[in-house]
Amino acid sequence: MPEYKIGNINYLSEDKAVISDENITTAIDIYKIDQPPQSTNNSTSNQAASTKVPQANSTTTSENGQTLTPLSQGIKIETIGSDGDSGKLTIKTSLTSNNLPNIYFNIRENSFDSKNLYFRFKTSDIASSAGTQTDTWSSDTNLLSGLSLTGDTNCLKVTQAYGQKFYELISTKSISKSNFSFSLPQTPTYAFLVYALAHANVKTNLYSSSNQIHKFQAYSDIGVTVTPIYNNSYTAASGNKFSGGPEQNYSVFSLSPLLSSQFISPYQQVNGLNTVNINNSTFANNFSQWKQYNTVQSGTNNRTNSAPDFTSNKIFNLCNTPNSLSSPTATNTPFIINQGGSDIPLSTFSLFFIEMYSYLELPAFNQQSNDYNILNVVTKVNGSTSYSTRIFIKPDINFSNNINCNISIGNNPGSDGIRMFLFDYLYGTSRDVSSMNQDRNLILESLGYNNRKVLLKSSTDLQMTNATSSLRFPAYLSHPFLNMYFS
Amino acid sequence: MSTYLTGVSLSQVPTGFGGYTGVVIQNSGNFPVQYTINISSTTFDASVTPTKAADGLLYDTIFISDSLDYLDPNQKQITKVINCNESGSFYILHSPFRTFNLSSDRSEGAEYAAITINSQSNIGDSDSDLIINVTGNRITGFPIPKKLGEFYAVKDYSNIDALSTTKSPSLTFYWSCINNLDYFTGFKLELSTNSSFTSPTTDYLYVKENSDGGFPLYGGYDGFNNETYSLKKTNLSFNQDYYARIQAVNVTGGTGEYAYATGYNYDYPILDDTTFSGNHPSPGENLKITPTILYLNYLSNAETDFDLFDYVYQQNGNSADFRKYSGINVKFSPTDNSIGNATYKASSTSKGVINFIPRDNIQMAFNTGDGGIFRLELEFENIGLYGYGGQGVDVKNITNYSEATNGGPIFKFDDVKYNDTSDSSNTRTIQYYIYKDLDSIFYAGIGGGKGLLLTDETNKGFPIPINGTKIETINYINLKNP
Numbered sequence: 001m002p003e004y005k006i007g008n009i010n011y012l013s014e015d016k017a018v019i020s021d022e023n024i025t026t027a028i029d030i031y032k033i034d035q036p037p038q039s040t041n042n043s044t045s046n047q048a049a050s051t052k053v054p055q056a057n058s059t060t061t062s063e064n065g066q067t068l069t070p071l072s073q074g075i076k077i078e079t080i081g082s083d084g085d086s087g088k089l090t091i092k093t094s095l096t097s098n099n100l101p102n103i104y105f106n107i108r109e110n111s112f113d114s115k116n117l118y119f120r121f122k123t124s125d126i127a128s129s130a131g132t133q134t135d136t137w138s139s140d141t142n143l144l145s146g147l148s149l150t151g152d153t154n155c156l157k158v159t160q161a162y163g164q165k166f167y168e169l170i171s172t173k174s175i176s177k178s179n180f181s182f183s184l185p186q187t188p189t190y191a192f193l194v195y196a197l198a199h200a201n202v203k204t205n206l207y208s209s210s211n212q213i214h215k216f217q218a219y220s221d222i223g224v225t226v227t228p229i230y231n232n233s234y235t236a237a238s239g240n241k242f243s244g245g246p247e248q249n250y251s252v253f254s255l256s257p258l259l260s261s262q263f264i265s266p267y268q269q270v271n272g273l274n275t276v277n278i279n280n281s282t283f284a285n286n287f288s289q290w291k292q293y294n295t296v297q298s299g300t301n302n303r304t305n306s307a308p309d310f311t312s313n314k315i316f317n318l319c320n321t322p323n324s325l326s327s328p329t330a331t332n333t334p335f336i337i338n339q340g341g342s343d344i345p346l347s348t349f350s351l352f353f354i355e356m357y358s359y360l361e362l363p364a365f366n367q368q369s370n371d372y373n374i375l376n377v378v379t380k381v382n383g384s385t386s387y388s389t390r391i392f393i394k395p396d397i398n399f400s401n402n403i404n405c406n407i408s409i410g411n412n413p414g415s416d417g418i419r420m421f422l423f424d425y426l427y428g429t430s431r432d433v434s435s436m437n438q439d440r441n442l443i444l445e446s447l448g449y450n451n452r453k454v455l456l457k458s459s460t461d462l463q464m465t466n467a468t469s470s471l472r473f474p475a476y477l478s479h480p481f482l483n484m485y486f487s
Numbered sequence: 488m489s490t491y492l493t494g495v496s497l498s499q500v501p502t503g504f505g506g507y508t509g510v511v512i513q514n515s516g517n518f519p520v521q522y523t524i525n526i527s528s529t530t531f532d533a534s535v536t537p538t539k540a541a542d543g544l545l546y547d548t549i550f551i552s553d554s555l556d557y558l559d560p561n562q563k564q565i566t567k568v569i570n571c572n573e574s575g576s577f578y579i580l581h582s583p584f585r586t587f588n589l590s591s592d593r594s595e596g597a598e599y600a601a602i603t604i605n606s607q608s609n610i611g612d613s614d615s616d617l618i619i620n621v622t623g624n625r626i627t628g629f630p631i632p633k634k635l636g637e638f639y640a641v642k643d644y645s646n647i648d649a650l651s652t653t654k655s656p657s658l659t660f661y662w663s664c665i666n667n668l669d670y671f672t673g674f675k676l677e678l679s680t681n682s683s684f685t686s687p688t689t690d691y692l693y694v695k696e697n698s699d700g701g702f703p704l705y706g707g708y709d710g711f712n713n714e715t716y717s718l719k720k721t722n723l724s725f726n727q728d729y730y731a732r733i734q735a736v737n738v739t740g741g742t743g744e745y746a747y748a749t750g751y752n753y754d755y756p757i758l759d760d761t762t763f764s765g766n767h768p769s770p771g772e773n774l775k776i777t778p779t780i781l782y783l784n785y786l787s788n789a790e791t792d793f794d795l796f797d798y799v800y801q802q803n804g805n806s807a808d809f810r811k812y813s814g815i816n817v818k819f820s821p822t823d824n825s826i827g828n829a830t831y832k833a834s835s836t837s838k839g840v841i842n843f844i845p846r847d848n849i850q851m852a853f854n855t856g857d858g859g860i861f862r863l864e865l866e867f868e869n870i871g872l873y874g875y876g877g878q879g880v881d882v883k884n885i886t887n888y889s890e891a892t893n894g895g896p897i898f899k900f901d902d903v904k905y906n907d908t909s910d911s912s913n914t915r916t917i918q919y920y921i922y923k924d925l926d927s928i929f930y931a932g933i934g935g936g937k938g939l940l941l942t943d944e945t946n947k948g949f950p951i952p953i954n955g956t957k958i959e960t961i962n963y964i965n966l967k968n969p
Contacts, residue, residue, distance in 0.1 A: 077941050081880030081955065084891035084934025087836070090900050101902040101919055108866050108922040165766070441926070448925045461920055467902075484929035 062425060069201075089470050100470065104461035105484075107452040110445040114140070117146050120426040123166040124450050130160040131340020137167065137175055137422070149407065149425075151175035159421060161337045163459030164451070165421045168339070174408030185429045188359035188436040194423035194447055196454075197315075199348040202332065205420075206315055210409050210418050214354070315350045316382060316479045321457060325469045335457065346419070351454060351479060355380040355444060359433050382480045383444070423451055448481050455479055494620040497581045501629050502593065503738070504670045504710070505582040505703035507555060510619070512576065514569040514606065523605040524565040525579060526551045531584065534596025534625075541586040549600035549623050550580040550701075555709045560701040582703045583625035600622040629670060631745035632735030635717070636665035636765035637758060639749045640731060642776045644811050656776040656811075657721045660748065663731055664711035667763065671735035672705055675742055676718055678731045682770035691736070692718050725813075725854055729774040747771025778813035778854035780862070786822045790831045795843040795865075807849045813856030816864040816945065824869065827924060833875040836892060836932055839899025840872040843919075852905060855915050864920040867927040872897045874932030879955020882938035891955050894932025 034320030090100055114120060119139040128134070133154035139147040155173035159166055169175060193214055197206040319335045358377045379386050409420040422445055430436035448455065456462045464470065500506040514520045529547040530564045537543040551565055552558045555578060569575045577600065578635065587593045597802040604617040643657040660676060672694050679687035694711070697705050706714070746765035749758070761767050783802050798814055800807055809815070821829035833840045843863065853861045860962045875895035882888045903917040923929065936955035 077939055078885065080882045080885070080888050080938035081890050081953075083937055083955075084877035084879075084893040086933050087874040087894040087896040087931035089931075090896060090898055099902045101900045101917065102920065103898070103900065103919040105921050105923075106929075108868060108924040110924060218933050445925050464921075481925050482923075483925065483927065484923070 007379040018050075089466060089469060099467040100287075100465045102463065103465045104455065104465070105464050106461045107449050108445075110442065110449045112439070112442040112446045114143065114428075116439065117143050117426055117428040118428060119144050119398065120424075121149065121422075122424050122450075123422065124164075124424075126158055126165040127157045128165075129340065130158050130165070130338045132158040134158075135175075137425075147177065147180060149175040149177050149405070156422075157203050157339055159337050159339050161335065162453040162457055164453040166454070169407065169420045169422055170411065171409050171419055174406050176404065176406040178404050180405070186360070187429050187431055188357065188433050188438060189427070189429045190355070190357035190427075190440050191427040192356070192443060193425050194352070194451060195354070196349055196351045196421040196423070197409075198335065198346045198419045198421065199417055200345075202317075202319075202419075203348040204315065206348070206418060210420065213409065213420075214407055221401070315348070318349045318351055318455070318457060318479060319347050321479070325463060325466050333457075351423075351451070353382050353444065353447060355383075355440060355482065357436065357440060359436065361433075384480070423447075423454075455481060493618060494622070495579070496622040497579070497624060498582050498668060499624045499626045499628055500581055501670050501738075502583050502585045503704035504706060505580065505708035506623075506653075506668070507578050507580045507708040509576055509578050510602075511574050512567065512569060512604065513574045514571055517571050519568055519570045519605045519609045521609070522567045522569060522575070523607070524551055524567070525603045525605070526563055527603075528603040529623075530599045532597045532599075534594040535584050535598070539588055539594075540584070541588050543588075544586070545584075547600070548582055548584050548598050549621055550582075551602060551651050552578050552580055554578070555580075555707060558701045558708070578708070579619075579621055581621075582708070583623060583935065593627055595627050596625050598625060614629075629737040629739050629741065631741055631810055632671035633664075633666040633669040633738050634744040634765045635662050635674070635733055635735055635746045637763055638662040638731075638733055638746040638765055638767070639751055639756065639758065639762055640774050641754055641756070642750060642752050642774070643719070644776075644779070655722045656725060657719055658723060658729065658731070658750075658776070659717060659719045659891045660731060660733070661715060661717045662746065663713070663715045664735070665763075667710055667712060669710050669735065670705070671737050673713070673736040674716065674718075674731045674733055675736050676731065678720055678729060679770075680728055680730075682728070682773075684730065684732065684770065690718055692716060707948040723776060725776055725778050726773060726856070726959055729776070730770045730772075731774060732769070732771060745769070748774060750774040778811055778856055780856075780864075781809070781812045781815045783815065783817045785819050787819075787831075788822045788826055788829045790829075790840075790920040790967070792834050792838045793831055793841050796839055796845055800849070807845065807851040809851070809853035809861070811854065812861075813854050814862030814864060816862075816866065818866045818868065819870045820868040821870070828869050828871040828928060830869060831872045833873070833895045833932065836875050836877055836895035838875065839896045840874055841897065842899045843901060844899065844901045853902065853915060853917070860918045862920055863917050864922065867921070867923045869924065869926045871930075873926040873930050876933045877935035879935035880938030881954050882940055882952035884950065884952065885940055888928055888938055888952075891935030891937065894934045897929050897931055958969070 090103065117140075120143055121137050121139050134156045135153050137149045137153050137156060151169075151173050155170050155175060156167045157170065159168045186375070195213065197210050199206070319332055321333070332347060334347050335349035336343045336345055338344065356377075356379045358375060360372050361376060407422070409418060426443070428439065428443075430439045453459055495508060497508055498506050512522055526549070529545075531545065531547050535545065537545060547560060550558055550560060550562070552562065553565060558580060565577055567577070569577045581598070584598060600621045600623075602619040602621060604619070606614045606616075606617075638660070639662075640660050642657045643659055658678070662674070664933070666669075674692045676692065677684055677687035678688045678690075679685065694705050697706075705711075732745040733748070734742040734745055736742050747767045747769055748771045749762040749767050781799070783799065783804070785798065795817070799817070803809060804822075819829070819831075822826075831840045855861050874897050877892040877894045878889075880888055880891045896919070898919070900919055905915045938955040939953040941951040941953065
């Protein structure tokens with residue numbers, strides 16, 4: 001049974017379809033959704049619901065935004081029949097009535113032990129009423145008393161939605177902590193940030209004005225002016241690294257020095273460690289070779305640090321999830337927030353569970369750089385790997401214990417009406433990679449549970465059917481954390 | 488022997504009950520001493536004479552004993568050896584004369600006995616005898632009983648099973664007498680469906696009379712201390728408010744102060760001080776009996792067409808009578824967590840991955856909790872649920888083909904409604920609650936795809952039919968959505 005990889009959209013953790021060999025005598029391509037228009041040369045799919053093929057002898061035709069060209073002169077392809085529907089949530093076979101049963105849905109309760117956390121900022125314990133403003137987000141005092149993120153006066157506003165409270169970070173403001181010091185552990189570390197980007201209108205691109213969500217800065221390179229690492233939009237542009245800088249429209253979220261057991265400054269990230277001889281202009285090329293052959297190149301470009309893998313992230317707009325049995329076919333039900341006055345509808349509300357972790361490993365013995373440890377840095381967005389990289393670092397590198405941390409909406413604050421909401425922010429460490437993976441999973445499950453009201457847009461168990469109607473959860477309208485697809 | 492007490496007047500004791508006092512002998516000398524304690528026969532004042540006694544018989548009513556629990560009425564002597572600087576004790580027991588010839592002969596009065604204590608040192612010397620003149624006071628009135636304590640109720644679901652003729656819950660009440668000199672002959676327990684105790688159901692429980700002539704008619708010489716009583720109230724209703732209170736009752740029907748009940752869900756509870764002392768304030772605790780949730784854990788790495796009804800049926804002792812439950816909670820998780828998600832599938836589009844369809848030939852009954860519903864809660868941890876895919880279009884030619892079929896469901900649930908014959912005014916309904924963790928995956932069966940027909944217009948060859956795909960497992964990408 002062949003497996004086909006579909007797209008590169010990070011739509012879910014595993015984008016694949018498994019198709020039987022049975023009844024298939026001709027090579028079948030899988031139509032890629034959310035991709036540029038396809039031609040029939042690679043998209044004669046009998047899976048797509050509305051893909052059409054051109055008639056014989058036609059030159060081109062346009063269907064559903066796609067430009068279709070014939071496979072060859074004289075070949076006519078006709079679709080026969082129509083697609084079947086996916087399975088309904090329930091089938092009534094009642095012994096005593098002809099009604100649907102009432103079915104409710106929620107997320108299973110989960111929790112984790114916070115003893116390994118260094119800090120934890122959360123909003124589930126907000127006591128203030130909606131609309132209250134503050135300038136400080138304090139960490140759980142049981143973990144590290146006194147650590148707090150602070151910004152301008154009234155930069156945080158208590159927001160309530162579906163019975164859950166969280167903060168809006170005013171779009172022109174930021175919250176930060178300067179020069180907080182702690183002993184960086186040598187064991188694997190992880191951090192989670194849960195936040196939402198929103199807009200009053202339907203917005204398909206949230207990143208152009210929100211590309212510096214999570215910023216860390218430290219000064220391990222004495223005397224070197226470093227630019228901070230921005231965690232939401234940064235890309236390794238080819239060619240001259242210094243002209244690249246943070247770029248828009250990429251949603252990368254990682255490489256926090258907070259996550260590394262040995263601090264890597266932006267300068268080092270871009271140029272390699274100060275002991276590494278690197279040719280800046282060919283950095284990207286060498287990276288690709290390193291990736292291709294899984295070995296470092298000889299010569300002056302030896303031992304280059306790899307650039308990150310970049311994967312675009314999809315906006316999962318919770319506004320598209322119907323929350324009403326009376327209008328189960330609604331395609332855009334606003335996300336309703338309250339900040340002390342009247343309800344505020346938001347047509348875009350995209351919730352992100354950002355998971356960042358890093359760990360050290362020894363290089364393979366046959367690699368030339370076996371004098372170096374490898375720092376693995378991974379970021380996952382909503383359960384999908386969005387970014388991963390491996391960095392060579394010397395075991396005895398100097399690192400800084402003084403970190404500057406900053407959370408803000410981006411490098412173009414206040415523009416375009418993008419709003420940002422904060423839910424959870426935590427950082428912890430585990431004794432080894434295996435236990436870290438278990439810890440991360442538990443934490444993610446717990447964060448999902450803690451934010452279930454926002455995910456489901458319901459303060460109670462979400463009603464999915466009543467006696468006569470079924471609330472649909474179609475695939476493209478669901479947050480991937482729900483992992484449930486039926487109509 | 489120094490004498491501190493040569494006469495004792497016992498407390499007033501109603502006829503039919505008993506009383507006692509203890510006597511301590513302290514040996515302050517330098518050698519062990521043997522004490523010989525003798526008691527005389529009982530004498531009476533003029534209130535008791537042979538003519539006033541049944542069959543003209545008088546008998547002893549004041550005794551000596553080493554124990555409050557055992558008495559030999561014929562024992563006239565107790566011998567004790569007490570070491571120097573140690574002490575010993577015995578009891579003086581009094582059970583007033585009660586066998587009068589006529590009811591009109593019944594009277595109050597005094598009853599007398601003399602106790603002589605002889606002491607003999609082990610080196611031979613002896614002291615003069617100590618004589619204690621004992622006066623027992625017989626009364627004809629019956630004091631108001633005192634408040635009872637340790638009053639609690641245990642909620643009992645044990646009779647509620649399919650094999651029992653009793654399909655309703657019970658409350659078993661327990662209480663104790665916690666005061667000395669408390670003279671009662673029974674208890675009055677009131678059970679009310681409201682906290683005001685208007686129109687309660689009332690039960691009387693009477694204290695059993697002693698058959699041992701050496702003992703009082705009711706209780707022991709120390710009254711009813713440490714006696715625990717119980718009464719079971721059956722055929723009660725679920726989800727009904729219940730309050731209970733109890734009084735002790737004396738011979739003439741007089742009742743004492745109320746004690747109010749505390750409720751427990753289990754036997755042998757550890758009582759708090761308030762309950763122990765009978766001081767739970769009015770109206771006491773609501774003893775409402777709520778049906779419980781049946782908790783089940785189902786471990787499996789793979790299932791096909793999982794029959795949830797059959798599973799809970801078996802777990803309930805091959806019974807579909809769930810009337811002692813207001814819900815069922817089933818946690819699904821893999822047997823082996825290292826495999827990642829367990830895989831649950833359906834074998835056809837007519838089957839659900841999880842099926843709850845009661846059988847025609849099995850009567851299903853259940854109780855309801857708050858909101859009048861039976862909750863069937865399904866919790867999924869690391870479970871993948873995959874509906875069965877529909878058949879693609881089967882193409883013969885341009886006009887001859889079979890349409891694609893729809894995919895199968897994940898959940899196939901019956902809309903179960905049930906009229907309880909004992910509660911016909913209410914239709915009981917099952918509601919389904921589905922809880923998943925983030926790792927669990929719910930994929931409906933995908934609908935079958937379109938077919939294709941390829942025709943070579945140039946060579947006019949035979950058309951090539953391509954059937955629509957049959958999806959054996961899941962392709963969420965092509966779910967047909969609004």
